[in-house]
Amino acid sequence: MQFHIWGIILLMEINLRIMNAKTDPYHAQRSVEGSFHDSNNINQNFSSEPSQPYFDFSVTRNITTRVGQTAFLHCRVEDLGDKLVSWIRKRDLHILSTGLSTYTSDERFQIVEHEPSENYTLQIKFAQIRDGGIYECQVSTEPKMSLAYRLHVVEAKAIILGQSDLYVKMGSKINLTCVISQGPHDLGTISWYRGSVRINQTQHNDLALPYPQRVSVEVKWTEALTSKLKILNARLSDSGNYSCVPSIGEPSSVMVHVINGEHPQAMQKSGSFKFHQLNKCYIIAFMFLTSFFIKFNLQCRIATTLLL
Numbered sequence: 001m002q003f004h005i006w007g008i009i010l011l012m013e014i015n016l017r018i019m020n021a022k023t024d025p026y027h028a029q030r031s032v033e034g035s036f037h038d039s040n041n042i043n044q045n046f047s048s049e050p051s052q053p054y055f056d057f058s059v060t061r062n063i064t065t066r067v068g069q070t071a072f073l074h075c076r077v078e079d080l081g082d083k084l085v086s087w088i089r090k091r092d093l094h095i096l097s098t099g100l101s102t103y104t105s106d107e108r109f110q111i112v113e114h115e116p117s118e119n120y121t122l123q124i125k126f127a128q129i130r131d132g133g134i135y136e137c138q139v140s141t142e143p144k145m146s147l148a149y150r151l152h153v154v155e156a157k158a159i160i161l162g163q164s165d166l167y168v169k170m171g172s173k174i175n176l177t178c179v180i181s182q183g184p185h186d187l188g189t190i191s192w193y194r195g196s197v198r199i200n201q202t203q204h205n206d207l208a209l210p211y212p213q214r215v216s217v218e219v220k221w222t223e224a225l226t227s228k229l230k231i232l233n234a235r236l237s238d239s240g241n242y243s244c245v246p247s248i249g250e251p252s253s254v255m256v257h258v259i260n261g262e263h264p265q266a267m268q269k270s271g272s273f274k275f276h277q278l279n280k281c282y283i284i285a286f287m288f289l290t291s292f293f294i295k296f297n298l299q300c301r302i303a304t305t306l307l308l
Contacts, residue, residue, distance in 0.1 A: 051079045051081075052079065052141065053077050053078065053079050053080050053081065053083055053139050053141060053145065054077070054078050054079065054145075055075075055076070055077060055078075055137075055139075055145065055147045056076035056077070056078060057147075059074045059075070059076055060074070061147070061148065061149045061150065062149075062150050062152075063149065063150070063151050063152065064151075064152040064153075064154065065127050065151070065152070065153055065154075066127070066153070066154055066155065066156050066248050066249065067127060067128060067129060067153060067154070067155045067156075068126055068127065069126075069127055069248075070123060070124065070125050070126070070127065071123070071124040071127045071131070071151055071153070072112075072121055072122070072123055072124075073087075073121065073122040073123075073124075073135055073137075073149045073151065074119065074121045075087070075119070075120050075121070075122070075137035075147065075149075076118055076119045076120075077118050077120070077137075077139055078118060080118050080139070083139050083140045083141055084098055084099050084139070084140045085098075085099065085120045085137060085138070085139055085140075086098045086099075086137075086138045086139075086140070087111070087120075087122045087135060087136070087137060087138075088135065088136040088138055088146075089133070089135055090133060090134035090135060090136055090148070091133050091134070096109050096122065096135075097109070097111045097122065099111075100113055100120075108124055108125040108126055108127075109122065109123070109124055110122075110123045110125070111123070120137070122135065122137075124151075127151075127153045128153060129153050129155065130153075131151060131153050132151050132152055132153040133150070133151060134148055134149065134150055134151075135148070135149045135150075135151060136148050136149070137149065155249070155250070156180055156246065156248050156249030156250070157180070157249050157250040157252070158178050158179070158180050158190065158244045158245070158246045158249055158250060158251055158252040159178070159179050159180075159181075159252050160176055160177065160178050160242075160244050160252045160253070160254045161177045161178075161179065162176075162177075162254065163254070164253075164254055164255065165254070165255045165257065166254055166255065166256045166257065167257045167259060168234050168256065168257070168258050168259070169234070169258075169259060169260075169261075170234055170235065170236060170258055170259065170260045171233055171234060172233075172234055173230065173231065173232055173233075173234065174229070174230070174231035174234050174238060174256060174258075175228065175229075175230055176192075176228070176229040176230075176242055176244070176254060176256075177226065177227075177228050177229075178190055178192075178226070178227045178228075178229075178244030178246075178252060179224050179225070179226050180224060180225040180226075180246050180248075180249055181223070181224040188225070188246055188247035188248040188249075189219075189246070189247045190219065190225060190227040190244055190245065190246050190247070191244075191245045191246075191247075192217060192227070192229050192242065192243070192244060192245070193242070193243040193245060194238075194240045194241070194242055194243075195240050195241055199215065199217070199229070214231060214232045214233060215229070215230070215231050215232075216229075216230045217229055217230075218230070225246070227244065229242070229244075234258045235258060236258050236260065237258075238256065238258050239256055239257055239258045240255075240256060241253055241254075241255055241256075242254050242255075242256055
């Protein structure tokens with residue numbers, strides 16, 4: 001009997017829940033839709049936040065250039081938005097530019113905007129040694145974003161190894177070696193001149209055109225740029241001022257003297273020795289004559305005294 005009563009009560013409660021669901025059929029749907037709308041609001045709020053700018057770290061930030069050339073410092077900022085890019089010189093904290101506008105009286109500094117517009121390049125024309133140092137590319141975020149660049153400005157100079165005057169005997173070999181050990185990775189080329197006339201060379205066998213069998217130029221690229229000028233069977237006409245002229249730096253020169261016979265230094269020493277010997281002979285003769293004159297004068301006085 002009790003089991004029947006509990007069964008009737010359970011059936012009544014189930015029917016009551018079914019009736020409540022029928023009287024509010026959209027209750028469950030509104031709950032689901034409310035959750036969906038809340039989720040949409042969260043997504044909308046998240047997507048409405050602007051993305052932050054960030055630097056492109058693939059650009060070169062250690063730049064080397066030579067004196068008198070143009071240096072380029074590339075700064076690329078992704079998702080820049082309404083922010084501004086500025087260039088700062090670190091040593092004196094001088095603001096060189098903001099956006100595309102420059103704020104320096106030095107007209108060598110300019111901003112070059114490349115496509116796409118997020119790439120701001122600081123251009124320094126006719127670079128000087130004093131321009132070397134650290135530069136910063138800054139973005140006007142809060143807090144500010146900055147990326148450091150180091151600029152090296154070097155003065156490449158050619159050096160011809162050996163003395164500034166070279167003496168070579170006629171018929172022997174002239175060897176001149178020119179080296180450029182400083183400067184950017186691309187050290188350019190080297191040309192040789194005798195006086196104002198360039199010693200031309202071909203690309204295949206490095207032989208000079210005026211003397212294809214006698215004059216050759218050998219070039220090597222390692223950590224330094226080396227050029228060797230060789231002249232076989234030196235002639236008197238090969239004498240002159242030889243210059244090593246690089247395409248990126250200061251030239252160097254040497255005076256070549258082709259001589260027929262003894263080395264000038266040896267000739268100078270020999271001449272000096274002969275002069276010294278000759279001078280010694282003159283001194284001895286002078287002393288002998290002086291002594292003879294004194295004795296002769298003394299004898300004359302004695303004879304005069306006896307006669308008186």
